[in-house]
Amino acid sequence: MLRWIAGRVVSAAVTLLGISLLIFVAVRLMPGGYEDVILGPLAGPEQRAAVAARFGLDQPVFVQFFLWLGALVRGDLGISMVTQAPIVDELALRLPLTTLLAAMSLTVTLLVGVPLGVLTAVRGGGGRGGAAGRLLSAIGISLPEFVLGSVVIYVFSRYALGLRIGGFATGASGSGAAFQALILPALVLSVFSVAATARTTRDAVLGVLVEPHIAAAIGRGESPWHIVRHHVLRNIGIPVLTLLGSVVAYLLGGAVIVESLFNISGLGSYMVSALGRRDFGVVQATVLFTAAAFVVVSLLTELASGLLDPRVATTRKGVR
Incomplete structure (x- = not known):
């Protein structure tokens, strides 16, 4: 297991190195540079060269990359x-x-997605309830965040429905007003993850319900919800946990649109603003942080899967 963990850590480091190289090159392939944004189209070549030299943008790209990578290793x-x-x-x-x-x-995803998936599988099955659950999940997964967010902003701005739009200030994350201002953005952001979690949970429950030990529990006269609590939920942990690991990374990185729509001064809106101003260092740092969060969450999810189901850890030991 320790050897497997070490291998995963090395793989994560290589992945982050590749991502850092890709984002570094990608932001510099964008049309226009920092000097174009700052100076405008009427600036002369001397002014542009002076700005580029000030921030080291006149050096070759590979030199800039290794300088940035060296500073990154030092935590700068x-x-x-x-x-x-x-x-x-x-x-x-x-x-x-x-x-x-x-x-x-x-x-919201945990409180709504998992129970909804279990309920549609147990009560709906393959009938109308199952069809309705699949339909709602498909709508939630396919509905773009900017469309839903725009509708929510219009409705709650037009009508007094108890929750306000905006009113969120940087550094106010601990106040009650800030929490209230985040309710609508959080609900909009959670629609996709709730739908995906409900669908995955439903499929996992239906897969467990056809197992022989479920038939044996029914033969012993156990009640349906006792079977769900003691037999089904334990066996759907691996697929649901794997999905939730991806959901956490999605929520951290997918908040870009929601933060921009609701004017929240988080990492997402910060990155969008930096892209428009060609602030290369900020874009690289925010994208790399999101990638690192995804890699760390994926690693923790795999470790938790091994603890939840010892068969997974045993298989990994044999394979690795």
Whole structure:
């Protein structure tokens, strides 16, 4: 197991290195540069060259990459070219907002998605209930966030329905007003994850219900919900846990659209703003942080799967 964990850590490090290289090259292939955004189209070549030299943008791309990578290894994310503030401080200021938004969305996913999937499988089966569950899941998965978010903003701005739009300030993540301002964005963000979790849970429950030990439990006269609690839920843990690991990473990285729509000063809106201003260091840091969160969550999910089902860990030992 220790050898497998070490291998996964090395694989994660290689993955992050590849992602850092891809994002570094991608942001520099975008049309226009920082000097174009700052100086405008009427600036002369001398002014553009001076700005590029000031921030090291006149050096070859591979030299810039290794300089940035070396600073990254030392824990230095660099300085924002726009605000001239350390990027790590900017991320630390905005990370609590995105984390709170993701935590609220994950809570909704767990409280709604898993019970809904179990209920549609047990009560619906392959009949009308199952068809309705599949339809609702398909709508939730396919509904774009910017469409749903735009409708929610219009409705709650037009009518007084008890929840307000906006009113969220950077650094106010611990206040009650900030929590209330995040309710609607969290609900919009959680629609996809609730639908995906409900669908995965339903399929997993239906797969367990046809197992021989379920038939044996029915033969012993156990009640349906006793069977669900003691036999079904334990056996659907692996697929549901695997999906929830991906959902956590999605919530952290997928908040870009929701934060932009609801004007939340989190990591997502920070990255979008940096893209528009060609603030390369900020874009690289935010994307790399999201990728690192996904890799870490995936690793923890695999470890938890091995603890939840010893057969998974045994198989990994034999394979690796």
